[in-house]
Amino acid sequence: xxxxxxxxxxxxxxxxxxxxxxxQGWVPSMASDEEVRGAFEKAFDYRGDLTITxxxxxxxxxYIFDRRADSPRLGECIVRVLPKEGGRVTIPYSDIAALxxxxxxxxxxxxxxxxxxKYKEKKAAGEKNIGxxxxxxx
Amino acid sequence: xxxxxxxxxxxxSYVVRQKxxxxxxxxxxxxxxxxxRCNLACAGCGKIQYPAHILKxxxxxxxxxxxxxxxxxxxVSIPGGEPLMHPRIAEIVEGILARKKYVYLCTNxxxxxxxxxxxxxxxxxxxxxxxxxxREHHDFSxxxxxxxxxAVEAIREALKRGFRVTTNTTLFxxxxxxxxREFFDEMMDLGVEGLMLSPGYTYDKAPDQEHFxxxxxxxxxxxxxxSNRNKQWKFNMSPLFLEFLMGRRxxxxxxxxxxxxNIFGWQKPCYLLQxxxxxxxxxxxxxxxxxxxxxxxxxxxxxxxxxxSGYETSAVNDTFGSxxxxxxxxxxxxFNRYKDPDVDNFTTxxxxxxxxxxxxxxxxx
Numbered sequence: 001x002x003x004x005x006x007x008x009x010x011x012x013x014x015x016x017x018x019x020x021x022x023x024q025g026w027v028p029s030m031a032s033d034e035e036v037r038g039a040f041e042k043a044f045d046y047r048g049d050l051t052i053t054x055x056x057x058x059x060x061x062x063y064i065f066d067r068r069a070d071s072p073r074l075g076e077c078i079v080r081v082l083p084k085e086g087g088r089v090t091i092p093y094s095d096i097a098a099l100x101x102x103x104x105x106x107x108x109x110x111x112x113x114x115x116x117x118k119y120k121e122k123k124a125a126g127e128k129n130i131g132x133x134x135x136x137x138x
Numbered sequence: 139x140x141x142x143x144x145x146x147x148x149x150x151s152y153v154v155r156q157k158x159x160x161x162x163x164x165x166x167x168x169x170x171x172x173x174x175r176c177n178l179a180c181a182g183c184g185k186i187q188y189p190a191h192i193l194k195x196x197x198x199x200x201x202x203x204x205x206x207x208x209x210x211x212x213x214v215s216i217p218g219g220e221p222l223m224h225p226r227i228a229e230i231v232e233g234i235l236a237r238k239k240y241v242y243l244c245t246n247x248x249x250x251x252x253x254x255x256x257x258x259x260x261x262x263x264x265x266x267x268x269x270x271x272x273r274e275h276h277d278f279s280x281x282x283x284x285x286x287x288x289a290v291e292a293i294r295e296a297l298k299r300g301f302r303v304t305t306n307t308t309l310f311x312x313x314x315x316x317x318x319r320e321f322f323d324e325m326m327d328l329g330v331e332g333l334m335l336s337p338g339y340t341y342d343k344a345p346d347q348e349h350f351x352x353x354x355x356x357x358x359x360x361x362x363x364x365s366n367r368n369k370q371w372k373f374n375m376s377p378l379f380l381e382f383l384m385g386r387r388x389x390x391x392x393x394x395x396x397x398x399x400n401i402f403g404w405q406k407p408c409y410l411l412q413x414x415x416x417x418x419x420x421x422x423x424x425x426x427x428x429x430x431x432x433x434x435x436x437x438x439x440x441x442x443x444x445x446x447s448g449y450e451t452s453a454v455n456d457t458f459g460s461x462x463x464x465x466x467x468x469x470x471x472x473f474n475r476y477k478d479p480d481v482d483n484f485t486t487x488x489x490x491x492x493x494x495x496x497x498x499x500x501x502x503x
Binding site: 111 | 191
């Protein structure tokens with residue numbers, strides 16, 4: 001399509017962005033290597049904390065900020081976590097018994113549409129200085 | 139010329155030195171994120187969606203200096219989160235300036251007025267105030283009324299005290315080119331040194347996934363905005379990168395050009411895309427599979443990116459890496475009006491995919 005007379009052009013409205021699954025509360029099956037890899041990719045993309053249960057029974061709750069899963073051998077794949085209690089830990093996939101998406105998805109429900117809806121409601125109620133607040137840290 | 143000559147000379151001589159050393163993966167700007175928390179909650183931002191224990195973390199000044207020294211880039215941009223919420227931000231800035239780096243401190247402006255006393259004006263130091271457009275557009279975009287006025291007040295005060303100040307504007311689908319152009323006039327009238335622009339990146343982690351610009355729409359929007367320019371507009375950006383945004387030239391992505399360091403480590407592969415972290419800058423450069431990123435890689439996460447962190451370094455490389463690039467830059471600097479009678483600078487042609495972006499005060503009050 002020519003770029004001339006831009007204001008009159010009609011463009012197919014391309015759909016970008018991703019549709020986030022509602023993963024909060026999800027406990028994935030980890031029966032096969034494929035399921036383990038898939039679960040950790042979703043965990044890596046998740047915008048909240050997770051709880052990892054190790055094969056020795058220990059539980060670690062925290063944010064998964066990295067995974068290295070290029071190796072075909074599961075024992076050589078690792079996940080890196082910032083636990084809620086502090087520090088950072090590296091865990092081989094092969095040491096993990098279970099994974100649970102226990103933390104809140106910190107971005108869910110905060111789209112521009114949600115903001116417009118909230119704005120209209122508050123405006124109608126006569127409120128001033130309307131805005132979305134950052135998440136409380138405590 | 140919005141950027142001081144000394145800064146241009148520093149960057150030019152640095153890039154030429156890297157090229158003479160035949161160094162392929164060299165950084166130009168370090169993106170240093172000393173914290174992730176913010177006092178705004180913009181729907182289009184993909185940088186602050188973390189649990190509270192992550193948002194509470196700060197990089198120490200020592201960690202920041204180590205990253206600056208490891209990376210070696212001549213310029214350091216400090217985004218976030220909101221960097222002015224960092225309790226030791228002035229110390230961080232001072233330490234980087236002592237290393238003779240050019241520092242851009244990015245802020246939404248809400249805390250700027252009260253924190254100004256902590257900083258000293260310097261040719262090495264600029265505040266970059268995030269302004270997404272005229273009052274109504276900006277307040278809508280950052281999801282809070284009153285932010286535009288506070289930021290403008292802070293810009294005025296910073297300018298009065300002799301600080302370098304630029305603005306940074308992120309545009310999404312549905313942006314109104316007429317209003318953006320009027321906003322440029324307003325900012326130049328305010329006295330800012332220059333303007334920075336970027337199309338919004340399609341952050342997977344951003345709360346809003348509906349208003350990102352495709353490459354096609356980005357080119358169309360930026361051609362509308364940047365053709366037939368007002369003479370007084372000054373951009374604190376590579377002129378060839380602006381031509382790239384307007385669809386006048388093609389570049390391959392240079393994701394290592396603006397490496398990012400934050401509380402997780404060195405972000406792979408770039409400022410916008412999170413595909414893991416390296417523990418050292420050397421590891422980032424050595425172990426990242428660079429061929430997997432950039433539009434030409436076929437990676438769907440890069441397909442619509444035209445953002446400065448990948449492509450402005452490509453433009454800078456072009457300027458200082460070839461005679462044709464240098465001459466094109468000269469031409470773009472001198473003949474910078476981009477007259478184009480075919481372009482309608484005023485009509486919105488990039489509708490959002492799920493309804494219009496409203497102007498919160500003008501249309502809703």
